[in-house]
Amino acid sequence: MPRSRSQQISIDDTPYYHCISRCVRRAFLCGEDELTGNSYEHRRGWIEKRLLFLASVFGIDVCSYAVMSNHLHVVLHINQEEAKNWSTLEVLRRWHKLHKGTLFTQQYLKGEALHDFALTLVEASADTFRHRLMDISWFMKELNEPIARQANAEDACTGRFWEGRFKSQALLDEAALIACMAYVDLNPIRAKMSDTPEDSDFTSIKKRINSAKENHQPKILFPFVGHPRNDMPDGLPFLLQDYLALVDITGRIIREGKKCAIDASLLPILQRLNISSDNWLCIATQFGEKTGGVVGKETAVAHYCESNQRQRKPRLQSCHLLR
Incomplete structure (x- = not known):
């Protein structure tokens, strides 16, 4: 039996969650319909604009996002203290x-x-x-419902626009967080919608790269603040330049269809998180297929299951990849 949303989201275990919403029947309701030739590409702009607006209203930060032709990925951080x-x-x-x-x-x-x-x-x-205002279900509701009404009004029709409720995954540790963010940011390249991260429209990685060129970070996104330390400010526990290098190298391998491994010595993030380069390529390209509702190293998953009284453990395949 599916677990209720309130049981899936536990701020005591992690403030980070990966959420996915898909269009009904996975039709191209936000991209270009190859059968009719109709383009709905402008709707991706609607979604991005609404998403970033909600980030300025809710006590929830947007870490990464990718608005695709028929679905949306977003990694969120619940800022309960704020x-x-x-x-x-x-x-x-x-x-x-x-x-x-x-x-x-x-x-x-x-x-x-x-x-x-x-x-x-x-x-x-x-x-x-x-x-x-610090509830992910309310955040996704405020994102999805206005878009559905706007799209139905444009199409002069009624009915569902989104395929039921959104799917969510708890990201229990830094390894799960960085793997999921990279997976989300690389979605357009994996789908062959763009060649490079900086050309990936309607994504957080493009917004971050454009801001980095001007020596700052986008205010509307949860910032990178460096490695964990005492008196650490709110933000992602990584260096921005390390993350951009990680996404760039991984994206090149995906785009060129190479099966080679990444030189782990070039990527400080993988060294610090102790993730092998082979495992990284697998998890960064197949995060959705390899993971379940809870993602993290085995000890983190075991603690999550115990604290949330879950007798049946989520799939542990991803636990072995995050090391």
Whole structure:
């Protein structure tokens, strides 16, 4: 029996999750339909714009993403501490970018005087909104539903646009996180939609590369902040230049169809995470096929199963690849 979403997502175990949404029947509803010649490529822009807008509203950071012709990949980070520190005013300001809220929350935002009972209701509403703004299910709902309505309106039709609910994977450690991010960023190259990461439209890697050329990181994406250390700021625990080199070399091998191994000495990330180059090529190109709902090294998966009372362990094939 499938597990409920609340049981799949455990912030105590990991704040990182890989989410996938597919178009109904996996039809080319966001790309180009080869049968009819109709192009829906502009819808990929809708999705990217909405995704990055939500990253500015939610207490959830976007680590990587790729908007493909018939599906979407996104790696998310739940920033629970940030959301908990928001004031009531900040929570309401963010929520009202998405919804109207209540009469009392609208009055509160306008600075109008409220009776004590109304203030109590405002605080209760803010508490509810705060939890929603750090909930991945709400994030994906706010992403997918407006896109579906917009696409159906353009097609003058009704019915599903997305193939049911999104799929999610818990990324339990740094090895799982970096492998999943690279897998997502290399999706267009693997699908032969582009030749290089910098040419991959509607992806986080292109946005990061364009910003790196100007010596900064895109503010809308979760930043790379270097190796783990004391007093570490919020961000991905890797060096940006190491990650870009990793994706570039892996992308070249995928594009050219080579079966050669990567020289691990050239890639500090693989050295630090103790992932062999052969295993890296396998996991970076077949992450979706080789992994289940929980991804990490065997000890991390075992701890996750124990803490979440899961008797049946997820497939362990990926555990051996992440070493």
